Structure formats: C-alpha cells, structure tokens
Amino acid sequence: MGQQRGRRRRSGGAGTTLTALLILGAGMPVLLGGPAGAQEPATPVIDRFSETVRYGRAGEIHGRLRGGSMGGEVRLQRRVQTQPWATIDTKSVDGEGRVRWRLLGLRRTASYRLAVTQEASGGVVTSDRVRIYVAPVPVLDRATRATRFRGRVIVAGHLRGGLRGQRVGLQRSLAGRAWRALGTQRAGRNARVRFRLGHPTKTARYRLIFIKESPRVRVASRSARSVVKPKLVVRLHPRNVFEGHRVVVAGKLLPKVAGRRMTIQLRTGGRWKTLARPSVGDRHFRTNLRPARTGRIRLRARFSGDRLNPSAAGARRLAVYRPSPATYYGPGFYGNRTACGQSLHTSTPGVAHKTLPCGTRVAILYGGRTVTVRVIDRGPYGAANWDLTGATARRLGFSGRGYIGVIVGGGSSGGRAAV
Structure with missing residues (x-):
C-alpha cells in the first residue's frame, strides 16, 4: 500500500494517477487505473415495446439506463418516415434506472428511440431504434x-x-x-x-x-x-276434392339441410291446428290428408326456422265438396221463365234447388271440373237434390244423372304457393 501511495505522489498532477500493479498474497496481479472517480457512460436501452398497435389505440415503450448513475433524464424521440428525429417527451428514471412511456392515440407508424446527454462531454447517446406499426x-x-x-x-x-x-x-x-x-x-x-x-x-x-x-x-x-329467407314451395293435389277423399300436401324447402321438418296445419276457429309433421328429405316433403268437413278450408305448410334460415310458411285454400245426387233439365223448358223470374235458354248457367234462396252461389265439382253458378229455379221434383241447366251440365261434362260435389256459397281454390 505504501508503494501505491508513493508512486501516486511521484506522478504529481491534479487528481491523476498512473496505472499501478499491486502484488497481493499469492502474487496475483490486479490492474487499477483511469481517471479518479470516473464511471462507465450511461447508455439508454429499450427493453420492450408495442410492436403493433391498432389505429387510435395506445402503445408502450419500456427502457432503462445501463451504466452510469441511477439518476438523470431520458428523452423519447420519434421519427415519421424520412422526417428528422424529434423529441416528444422527457422523463426521469426511477430508482432502478428504468423509464416507461404510454403513447396514447397512435395514428401513424413511426420509429422511436431513447436519448440521454452526457454531463461531462455534452454528447448524446441513443438507444437502438424500434418501430411501432400502427395498423389501420x-x-x-x-x-x-x-x-x-x-x-x-x-x-x-x-x-x-x-x-x-x-x-x-x-x-x-x-x-x-x-x-x-x-x-x-x-x-x-x-x-x-x-x-x-x-x-x-x-x-x-x-x-x-x-x-x-x-x-x-x-x-x-x-x-x-x-x-x-328460405325458399318454400307448397302444392296441393287435388285442389278440389270430395269430402273424405285423400289430399296430398307436398312441396320443397331450400336450402337442403339435414334434419329439418315441416308442420302442416289447418285453420279452424281462428287458430292454426297441427295435422302432420313430415320430414324434409332431400329438400322435399309430402303428407296425405283426408278432410272431414266441407267448404273452403285453409291449409299451410310452415317451417319454424333455425340458425341458418328464418321461419317461412305457405298457405293454400282447399275446396272440399259434399257429394249429392243431381240431374239436369232444359229441353222443353227453353224460352220459359224460371221460378226466380229468369228466362231459360240453352246458354243459361244455373241450378235448380227446392229451398235455397234465388241467387245463392253454388260451387259444383264433377269429373275434376268445377263451376260456380247461382240458384235460378225450383226443383228437382224427384230423388235428386239438384237440377243443372243444360249449359251447366255441358261445362261439367255431366251426362244426366249422378253424384256431384257441392259447396253452397263457395268456390274452387288455387293450389300452389311459392314464398
């Protein structure tokens, strides 16, 4: 130790020493030297940062000072495209030499770096630059x-x-x-x-x-x-049927999805009554019904909907006729006036009934043909319930005696709907 002090005295100078070699214990050399009180220069380092930020969101930059004192200020600098570096904020490091920025509302992709000024030399030391990409x-x-x-x-x-x-x-x-x-x-x-x-x-x-x-x-x-919306097609066959006879309700539902079912319903008493629930196989569905009441009734096929398509329904009217015996008249009566005051000719459409008021509309079904006429006369006066005029019989293809289908006050219906 004395030798180290002596050598320092001989060196002279204002606070400077020459490098000394000390021999310790077993003779291991230790180098000491440099300016008295000198420290390693502080270097800013970016530890982590937000590599990608959504437009308008916040990004973060975390850094520290490596070496030097734990105090001091660090500047955050930014560069957009080819513009010069600009300082956007300055912060003091904490007790561990760390510093953190939260950048709000980022709108442009830019490069960032940290910078510190050396007190002794006045020079600027910067960190490696990083790029924060602002994604649209x-x-x-x-x-x-x-x-x-x-x-x-x-x-x-x-x-x-x-x-x-x-x-x-x-x-x-x-x-x-x-x-x-x-x-x-x-x-x-x-x-x-x-x-x-x-x-x-x-x-x-x-x-x-x-x-x-x-x-x-x-x-x-x-x-x-x-x-x-799904595509729903509903068909009735036949559209006009005798009471108790079979009616086919068929159609298709698109798109094709396995496991779907249709609901066939009848309108009665102001509500829809479910009659059948056929499955939709390969887009098509089909079921058979036997209507038990006469008149014009409403049937519908309804799909209740699922995650792929909403609900859909197609309603159609079905005319159900009551069977009744009938004859026809005309020859020998043409040119006369009927009981309802109308002149009867070969082209006069109409029907005769014993009790229905004159002018009552009557829908008639025979041989798959339908016609709607009015009561224009009284009769018949035999076993039949109805007497058709010659014109009405020709339109139906009625030969003279047989059973017709009748709906009083009704008419035929259409049989196809596309939704």
Whole structure:
C-alpha cells in the first residue's frame, strides 16, 4: 500500500494517477487505473415495446439506463418516415434506472428511440431504434340485413387510418362456426371497400379484416348478420276434392339441410291446428290428408326456422265438396221463365234447388271440373237434390244423372304457393 501511495505522489498532477500493479498474497496481479472517480457512460436501452398497435389505440415503450448513475433524464424521440428525429417527451428514471412511456392515440407508424446527454462531454447517446406499426382498423359501415334465397348481399366499409391500395379481406361465419375467407379487395378512394355476394342460401355473419404479414397483423371489424329467407314451395293435389277423399300436401324447402321438418296445419276457429309433421328429405316433403268437413278450408305448410334460415310458411285454400245426387233439365223448358223470374235458354248457367234462396252461389265439382253458378229455379221434383241447366251440365261434362260435389256459397281454390 505504501508503494501505491508513493508512486501516486511521484506522478504529481491534479487528481491523476498512473496505472499501478499491486502484488497481493499469492502474487496475483490486479490492474487499477483511469481517471479518479470516473464511471462507465450511461447508455439508454429499450427493453420492450408495442410492436403493433391498432389505429387510435395506445402503445408502450419500456427502457432503462445501463451504466452510469441511477439518476438523470431520458428523452423519447420519434421519427415519421424520412422526417428528422424529434423529441416528444422527457422523463426521469426511477430508482432502478428504468423509464416507461404510454403513447396514447397512435395514428401513424413511426420509429422511436431513447436519448440521454452526457454531463461531462455534452454528447448524446441513443438507444437502438424500434418501430411501432400502427395498423389501420377495418370498419363495417353496412351490410344487407335480409335477402331472399339466392338473392344478393352487399358488405361495405372502410379502413380507418388506412390508405388507398391496402388490401382488405371479407370473412363469413355460418351458424357460429369458424370464420372463412371469401375474398379480398384493395381499398379505393377514401380507403373504402365494397363486396357484392351473389346467390346466398344461408344466414351468416360477415366481417372485414385487415391482414399484413410483416409485421404479422390481423385486425377485424365488428360483424353483421345477414338473414337469408328460405325458399318454400307448397302444392296441393287435388285442389278440389270430395269430402273424405285423400289430399296430398307436398312441396320443397331450400336450402337442403339435414334434419329439418315441416308442420302442416289447418285453420279452424281462428287458430292454426297441427295435422302432420313430415320430414324434409332431400329438400322435399309430402303428407296425405283426408278432410272431414266441407267448404273452403285453409291449409299451410310452415317451417319454424333455425340458425341458418328464418321461419317461412305457405298457405293454400282447399275446396272440399259434399257429394249429392243431381240431374239436369232444359229441353222443353227453353224460352220459359224460371221460378226466380229468369228466362231459360240453352246458354243459361244455373241450378235448380227446392229451398235455397234465388241467387245463392253454388260451387259444383264433377269429373275434376268445377263451376260456380247461382240458384235460378225450383226443383228437382224427384230423388235428386239438384237440377243443372243444360249449359251447366255441358261445362261439367255431366251426362244426366249422378253424384256431384257441392259447396253452397263457395268456390274452387288455387293450389300452389311459392314464398
């Protein structure tokens, strides 16, 4: 130790020493030297940062001072594209030499670095620079809320914070399943996009997505639901039937989805009464009914809806006729006036009945043909209940005696609906 002090005295100078070699114990050399009280220069280091931030969101930068004293100030500098570096904030490090920034409302991709000024030399020491990528956010402006089967769906939106030419994708999810890509477009003027989808068959949710591979970015918009109405076709055969005879209710439901069922219902007493629940196999359904009452009745086939399509129904009228014996008259009576005051001719349509008021409408079914006429006369006066005029008998193909179907005050019905 004395030798170390002596050598320092011989060196002279204001607070400087020469490097000394001390021999300790076993003779191991230890080098000591440098300016008295000198410390390693403080170097700023960025430990972690937000590599990718959505447009308008906050990003973070965490750093520290390596070496030097634990005090001091650190500047955060930013550079946008080719612009010069600019200081945006200054903070003092904490007791552990650490510093943290939370950057609010980021709108532009930029490079960042930390900088400190050395007190002794006045020089500036900077950290390595890092880049925070501000990803544009796709915004779904509108989507078709409902459309018919194989209609059209429009999905439109824009990139908030985006640029013209950036690529935007469209995705679809069916019944809560995974999102699947449908296609991409480059953003146009004002960073807007518009997708047009033809022939949709099922209800789905749609969303826009911005995708970038380097850095890897996936930013999706909110989703919107577009309802696709199913196509329901209902047929009745025959449309006009005698009481107690078979009626076939058939049709098809699109799109084809396994496990679906239809509900066949009858309108009675102001309510719908369920008659059958046929399954929809390979898009088609079919069931048989035997109406037990006469008149014009309403039947409908109803699909209750599921996650892929909403409910749908197709209603049709069925004419159920009561069988009744009939004859026809005419020759020998033409040119005379009927009991209801009408002149009878070969072309006069009508029917004679014993009690129904004159002018009552009567629907008649015979041989698959139907006609609606009025009561114009009284009769017949035999075993039959009805007397048809010659014109009415010719229209029905009625030969002279037999059973006809009758609905008093009714008429025939149509038998097909497409919804």
